[in-house]
Amino acid sequence: MLEGYNFAFLDEGAKRQVRRALLKAVAIPGYQVPFGSRELPIGRGWGTGGIQITLSLIGKDDVFKVIDQGSDDSVNAVSIRSFVSSCTGVEQTTDTSQATLIQSRHRIPEAPLRNDQILVLQVPLPEPLRMVEPREAVTKRMHAELDYAPMWLGLYEHIVRVGEVKIGADYPVQVENHYIMLPSPIPRFDNPKLHMNETLYLFGAGREKKIYAIPPYTQVASLAFEDHPFRIEDQADRACHLCGAQGVFLDELFAEDGQKIYQCNDSSYCLKRMNENGE
């Protein structure tokens, strides 16, 4: 444990501030709540929004997991894990089903999440309207007034120009027929997991000082036109070369012989399957 610091690094006042923002975010699904983002001994852009949510929620009995684009072992994941461990001492896991609190960058885990788990997603850019409107005061009003025509216009333009919406990750969603929200740069594959799920999803943007949430059993629709329905990445006829999994999000790799192979993006899911298959 880090000496001379409060449990979970932040002082209790700072935690309460974040929790208040979280409560508001849960009460208004998809609405971006401003919060007083603190300085952390981790560079901004390295998940400081997510970390502050984590630090404000984590308790001594929690079991914590960190994943970075599906991997538990990336530099980013390891540094967040060691930081949280050093200032809380809570139990860590790579097993999604064992975790009570999961912080993730750019993925929702493959294993179905439960009602007793919380997923914290790191958000680089929270404002879906930023590309059409630079002024914060105006985007705030646009959200309040459901003035989303410019947002739809961006998608329309994609389709007219290239025949489809070319957004791989961070595909915008509309929450409970109201707020349009960016789900953080998760693949489109993960978008449907936000809809009517039993888990609490929390989103934290450290640089932009915003928190938002998808509480359990919230309607979340990926934006789509009648004649151009939303589609996830087409990986139907592919399987993981390690564990054989299908219907999961697969990374494309090249084998030594130059052949394309596919592998589970969620490494702990893959490992668990391999262990089970091996037994």
Add this chain to the structure above:
Amino acid sequence: MENKPALSLSNLSVRYGRGCTFCEASDNELQGNRCPHCGSIWAVRNVSLQVYPGEILGVVGESGSGKSTLVQALYMDVEPVSGDYRLNCYQDGAANVFKVSLPQRKMVRHLMLGMVYQNPHMGLRMGFSVGANVAEKLIAAGSRNVQEMTRRTAELLAHMEVPLDRVKEPPKHFSGGMQQRVQIAKAVANNPPMLFLDEITTGLDLSVQARVLDLVRRIQQELGITMLIVSHDLAVIRMLASRTLVMLGGRVIESGLTDQILEDPQHPFTQILVHSLLS
């Protein structure tokens, strides 16, 4: 001409600034449109007018007389201090449009009104294609079918004589006259019964001006849209409007048949306007 106005406005006032007890008393004299006590600008003060179905009503006045503010209030770009605004197409004129809920006002704006701004930058998104700009009005009215919108967009642009091979270009590549044609296509996209036109030919070459005005006359005849057209140029008003209001310092100082005003102007300011036109 039918008896019931398509648009009926009573006692519209629009103020820039905070106002005070002096200028809020409507019979106190201001310095032009400026309150001598608090410095607020009363851009429009107690203006009443009716526009009858199928007619083109002209509003003429020098720069700063409140013409743009008047149409922007009618298009609900700016909030009035007070006023009663009825549209025959909305609840048969039973509701004051200024007083209905925001979603209702948006609905009226998107479905029943069209606007062509003096400055194309106000009416068009310069970063999007011309086609998408027209489609925005369709999207705002709730359309979510790309194929239908693309078809309608092409139809409208062809009607306005915008070359169809340029649909995917942004309006910033277009000439001023062509940008106004795009704005008109956008404004009439949902077949609104009412169209507002603000100085749509100001700054254009004379020959271009004439062609844009021809277009306005043509769509007025073909679509039977009721129009309110605003210009500092009495020559433009004379070409299009059967009836005319003259504004000065935020107030209407004279109104009547355009021919009558041209032949026998009453107010000294109107006399100057008419004389400068004839000389």
